[in-house]
Amino acid sequence: MLPMALLLICAAHTWAQDAPSSAQELARVLRDKQIITASEYDRILTGGSSGGVEELATILRNKGVITAVEAASLNPNKIGRVTTDPPVKPANSDQESERKLNFYGTLLFNAYLNNSALNNADIPAFALPNTSSAQKNFGATARQTRLGLSYSGLTVAGAKITGTAEADFFGGEPALANGINMDVIRMRLAYGRLDWKRFAIEAGQDWAIFAPLNPTSLAEFAVPEFSTSGNLWIRTPQIRTELKNELGDRRTLLWQMAALDPDIGDNAVAYSTARQPKAGELGGWPAVETRLAFSAPIGQRTATIGVSGHGGPARNMGSINGVPAARSFTSWGVAADYSVPISTLVSISGEAYSGRALGLFSGGIGQTLTPLGQPGDRGVGTRGGWLQIQLNLTKQLQSNSAYGIDSPVLRDLPAGSRSKNQNYMSNIMYHLSPNLTFALEWHRFLTDYRNQPGANHNGDHFNVAAAYTF
Known part of the structure; x- marks a missing residue:
């Protein structure tokens, strides 16, 4: 949103000379980019010469795109006016007006059909062994609905304070006969940030900077x-x-570093409010991550290429032949990510990685560690990646096709473990309005099992989605 705010401020003098056409043209662009709605666009068109500019500024201020001070500067009756004796404002009045708490979310409904046994009915990740008795199944859910609060507030020591708290309803189901749709709330994000012009610091729960992209x-x-x-x-x-x-010509270089909770994804226990240390925490130190990303323009769009790494000490404790034992090892990973617009119609994105004990990130097909004395007791090695091709067919119609694979190191897996998982996906999304989207999606899962070819299985997942975003 910051570039859009700067664009609006720089356009102020143009509005002063030709307010109706400039404001209406910019409003059209904002409508096409889904920053304002069609009804808001109509209000701007009917606002007349100065009214259209004022209406646009008010809408953008209410959405948090620009501040109250910036909105006031866009008033055509004030542009170009030189005030030699400005009124005295109370201390911190500007900052008070810039404080904003936004409630946002996506109300999402999904209906699905599976033609064979998959590990999870509504959001499957892999095919279960061919010996499974599960059959074709249909269902519907709203538990992927997402709600959040975002805060943009005071400036402290030259840094803008922001924060986000976000949750969905993917925290599980109560143990009731009719509890399948009484979904439990789950924390997704909870962090605060201080942003200077070129430097930022953040603390809380957020997406990892290691391998940061996701398909659509x-x-x-x-x-x-x-x-x-x-x-x-x-x-x-x-x-x-x-x-x-900032390197000039819209080129940027971003360097991120983080110290993280050292969990490695081995917390397979029943529900409990008591947290017990697992292999990652027993390593005694935080995990660390870093990412370096370069962005450059391709036409009016931006391409980004990044490399990232993750590392953290861990300690596997247990027994071998009845004798207590422990083995120290390192959870590590390296990844490359890219997002490249080929044209206004086509863009590609994806990731590739290699590492060990990456079950926290769903690497190794979710298999991070085996008990002491078994293959993989120093972490399961893995490699994989995904590629997505996105087609923006019209302003309202988008199609995505993608392929992903995770292939653990076979020598780290006991017999019967998941040894390869492939996923083909294709979807089409129609934006009926800036807030309302409908989607159809298909997945094909192909999952292999170590030394058990008869268990290798595949399955299809079909999904219909309706999302209202606010």
């Missing part, structure tokens, strides 16, 4: 697309710093 989907919204089949992801507590260097 409304069918897999609560759990990102290609989880356990090539897409590494997690939201986790961290302290993060970011350094942004």
